[in-house]
Amino acid sequence: MKFSRLIFANLFRKKARLILTIGSFAIALVLFTFLAVVKSAFSRGTEIAGADRLVVVSRIGLMQLLPISDRDKILAIPGVKAVTHNHWFGGVYQDEKNFFPQFVIDPEYQRQVMTELVVPDDQWNNFLKDRQGAIAGARTAARFHWKVGDRIPIKTTLYGGGSSEFNLDGIYHSDRPGGDESQFWLQWKYFDENAPAPVKSTAGWYVVKLNSPDDAVRVAKAIDEKFANSSFETKTETESAFAAGFAKQFGNIELLIVTIGGVVFFTLLLVTGNTMAISVRERTSELAVLKAIGFSGRAVLCFVLAESVIIALFGGFLGLALAYLAIPVIGIALTGLLPPLILSKSLLTLGVGFALFVGAVSGLLPGIGAMRLRVVNALRRV
Amino acid sequence: MIRVDGRSDSQSLIRVRGLNKTYSRGGEKIQVLQGLNLDVDKGDFVAFMGPSGSGKTTLLNLLGGLDVPSAGSITVDGDEITHMAAGKLTQWRARHVGFIFQMYNLIPVLTAFQNVELPLLLTKLSKSERRKHVETALGVVGLTDRMNHYPRQLSGGQEQRVTIARAIVSDPTFLLCDEPTGDLDRKSADEIMLLIDELVGKYNKTILMVTHDPVIAARSHTTLHLDKGVLVEGKTSRESVLAGGAA
Numbered sequence: 001m002k003f004s005r006l007i008f009a010n011l012f013r014k015k016a017r018l019i020l021t022i023g024s025f026a027i028a029l030v031l032f033t034f035l036a037v038v039k040s041a042f043s044r045g046t047e048i049a050g051a052d053r054l055v056v057v058s059r060i061g062l063m064q065l066l067p068i069s070d071r072d073k074i075l076a077i078p079g080v081k082a083v084t085h086n087h088w089f090g091g092v093y094q095d096e097k098n099f100f101p102q103f104v105i106d107p108e109y110q111r112q113v114m115t116e117l118v119v120p121d122d123q124w125n126n127f128l129k130d131r132q133g134a135i136a137g138a139r140t141a142a143r144f145h146w147k148v149g150d151r152i153p154i155k156t157t158l159y160g161g162g163s164s165e166f167n168l169d170g171i172y173h174s175d176r177p178g179g180d181e182s183q184f185w186l187q188w189k190y191f192d193e194n195a196p197a198p199v200k201s202t203a204g205w206y207v208v209k210l211n212s213p214d215d216a217v218r219v220a221k222a223i224d225e226k227f228a229n230s231s232f233e234t235k236t237e238t239e240s241a242f243a244a245g246f247a248k249q250f251g252n253i254e255l256l257i258v259t260i261g262g263v264v265f266f267t268l269l270l271v272t273g274n275t276m277a278i279s280v281r282e283r284t285s286e287l288a289v290l291k292a293i294g295f296s297g298r299a300v301l302c303f304v305l306a307e308s309v310i311i312a313l314f315g316g317f318l319g320l321a322l323a324y325l326a327i328p329v330i331g332i333a334l335t336g337l338l339p340p341l342i343l344s345k346s347l348l349t350l351g352v353g354f355a356l357f358v359g360a361v362s363g364l365l366p367g368i369g370a371m372r373l374r375v376v377n378a379l380r381r382v
Numbered sequence: 383m384i385r386v387d388g389r390s391d392s393q394s395l396i397r398v399r400g401l402n403k404t405y406s407r408g409g410e411k412i413q414v415l416q417g418l419n420l421d422v423d424k425g426d427f428v429a430f431m432g433p434s435g436s437g438k439t440t441l442l443n444l445l446g447g448l449d450v451p452s453a454g455s456i457t458v459d460g461d462e463i464t465h466m467a468a469g470k471l472t473q474w475r476a477r478h479v480g481f482i483f484q485m486y487n488l489i490p491v492l493t494a495f496q497n498v499e500l501p502l503l504l505t506k507l508s509k510s511e512r513r514k515h516v517e518t519a520l521g522v523v524g525l526t527d528r529m530n531h532y533p534r535q536l537s538g539g540q541e542q543r544v545t546i547a548r549a550i551v552s553d554p555t556f557l558l559c560d561e562p563t564g565d566l567d568r569k570s571a572d573e574i575m576l577l578i579d580e581l582v583g584k585y586n587k588t589i590l591m592v593t594h595d596p597v598i599a600a601r602s603h604t605t606l607h608l609d610k611g612v613l614v615e616g617k618t619s620r621e622s623v624l625a626g627g628a629a
Binding site for chain 1: 443446448449468469472473475476477481483485487489490491492496500501503504509548
């Protein structure tokens with residue numbers, strides 16, 4: 001602590017430079033955090049996927065439908081606890097920019113399979129009784145200021161097109177942090193009655209709940225074997241593998257984000273490293289005097305490292321605070337284009353770690369230079 | 383008693399024997415010091431003179447443990463410093479040597495008080511003990527009322543006084559002064575020399591000083607000339623000045 005005055009005095013020696021360096025750190029941290037949040041949003045599906053769930057789609061592709069009769073066949077396979085099915089509705093609420101995913105669901109098994117998506121019992125019972133009923137995720141309901149009892153008009157271009165109005169019977173919440181609360185559920189029976197002939201008695205995909213996650217490989221194989229050589233061959237995979245494959249449809253987001261993040265990292269490293277190098281070079285004679293009067297080379301290295309780490313922490317915390325404020329606003333602006341953007345505690349911790357790492361690395365080379373400084377040579381330069 | 387013949391058998395405070403220093407420059411070897419001997423007792427005040435490049439500052443750096451000799455030995459108060467490891471030598475400097483530089487070399491972002499306190503940060507003294515020592519040192523150099531001033535708020539003479547306070551605050555075994563008045567006008571230089579005289583006379587400090595100025599050198603007990611890498615003992619400094627020549 002007795003050295004803190006010396007460290008802080010040196011830190012505030014050039015205030016404009018300090019502010020600019022902290023500013024560049026903060027901006028870089030905002031960008032880093034935003035990229036990390038986007039990456040996390042795309043991979044969240046795999047992170048929160050149920051380990052005991054499988055997704056069954058057509059072997060041809062996700063848009064190819066499967067017969068509804070497959071449900072009972074899947075249910076009969078040993079190890080299967082429950083099966084539910086979904087359809088992609090693809091509707092538009094008021095304007096195309098108001099995107100949110102709409103699924104036609106199987107009310108009978110939905111709650112047994114998707115246990116983490118919680119609907120209050122009274123609301124669920126109302127939904128079961130209401131053919132035109134709908135359940136909305138809390139995030140979507142909040143986004144459009146919906147409340148239970150509202151009539152929600154949805155226009156779809158799929159399945160023959162047309163407009164329908166649905167009664168909002170309930171709102172679901174996810175009991176898992178970062179869970180998807182953006183979906184809008186519709187009744188399969190109502191959908192099936194109004195669907196054109198090729199779509200009748202079909203499902204977009206099945207979600208299978210297993211007795212045990214250990215059965216996943218065996219059951220997946222059994223399902224695909226069951227429908228092999230039929231008109232509707234299937235491809236069954238774990239929910240996390242399905243989510244990862246779905247995210248890949250957007251392109252190699254991870255590579256893109258890691259590349260941009262790498263550029264941010266090295267640019268920040270160069271900026272901060274250069275600042276520290278200039279700062280050390282400017283006070284060569286002072287560092288030489290410190291060493292002459294008895295400060296060890298290691299102590300001088302620690303002073304330089306402490307300065308760069310303090311700059312990094314100031315900039316880092318400022319950047320994270322800005323990101324904390326900005327990301328919810330950006331998330332709302334990008335609703336429909338990106339999955340929900342959530343700045344979690346782990347990402348904040350990662351941001352602090354990133355700042356500390358960059359601070360330490362950028363101070364290391366100038367610090368080692370200061371540590372190895374020969375007093376005699378440095379004083380001769382004065 | 384200062385001797386340069388290497389025959390002193392007394393227990394000198396500083397004892398230098400057969401000191402050599404050779405630099406390599408562009409493949410050429412330049413011998414700056416050649417078998418130099420020196421004995422300095424406690425309370426001595428010695429000035430080193432000589433032309434530029436004669437090795438005065440090199441000798442001072444070697445005596446202060448800032449540089450290592452090519453050959454020979456330096457013993458200070460019983461410690462042979464020529465073979466000390468770098469870390470130990472750093473600790474030794476903190477304990478035994480006070481440096482006074484021509485360009486003051488104060489830390490501009492620290493006040494006079496904080497600059498003087500720097501060597502004490504390496505000790506185990508408490509904050510209040512450090513304050514007491516710093517105030518005493520600043521009192522010796524007459525700058526108690528300027529302790530909260532930054533170097534830029536002080537004159538050159540005052541800055542050099544702060545440097546002297548920093549050099550004496552940890553009560554080192556000896557002081558090394560490299561052209562302490564070289565950057566000052568005559569009046570300020572006289573004030574600094576009065577202060578150095580006081581450190582020797584009143585506080586019995588041992589001082590080794592490099593200077594180009596024969597008038598400044600005349601304030602010392604003995605002036606030694608560096609000539610072709612060896613020290614030449616002459617008259618005492620006062621005798622030289624009274625005789626009208628540069629010592």
